[in-house]
Amino acid sequence: MQLYFSRNYNPRLAVAVGRHLGVALDYIFATPVQPDQQDLFRRLNPNLRLPILVDGGSSLWEADAIACRLSQVAGSGFWREGAMAPEMIRWISWGYWNFVDACDKVHFERVTKRRYALGETREDRVAEGLAQFAEAAALLDDHLRGAEWLLADGLSYADFRMACVLPFADLAGLPVDQYPQLAAWYGRLWRIDAWRDPFAGLEAPDLPPLAPA
């Protein structure tokens, strides 16, 4: 199986899952949006996005689907099945509409736009994202009081997904440290080698630098 990735946050998430679960994968750095790569990658993912998992003749895209598959391959409960599955899906789903969405809005304006020359940072959107972040982070902070991970029965894919933008929190100016339980939870994630440094030993060129603000 091959996992095509870059250092951006969704492919980073998939690489972290693969390495955390110890799945035997060929990790292949890719640039599907580059004009000379598009024909090849359109066949693997019509969205021209990463990550992509190629398994024999079939390709799977979307980091969550890939995490589910890798968890099956590893025979792991990292992607919960059974009684805890609804709880895990609840946090993944809530994250998309709330915490991850807030992180992504701010990160897009302050980081992605400056990396890929996508135009001026819109301060109104940053403010909107930061307000959404404050609300979502407060809820998570409350939920994590007295809890190590999002699910009561231990680390799961929901923790990785919720945290997916946070490796870029400093660059984006996301005030994680203002929420003590959230910061402590993220500190625990950071102690997991595969989360902290998923690209260790892989051929993985750096992301383009940020243009001055």
Ligand SMILES: N[C@@H](CCC(=O)N[C@@H](CS)C(=O)NCC(=O)O)C(=O)O
């Ligand atoms: N919903 C998709 C999003 C995929 C996505 O937007 N990937 C971005 C990076 S975060 C991408 O491929 N960018 C081009 C690149 O990294 O080369 C997923 O969860 O996998």
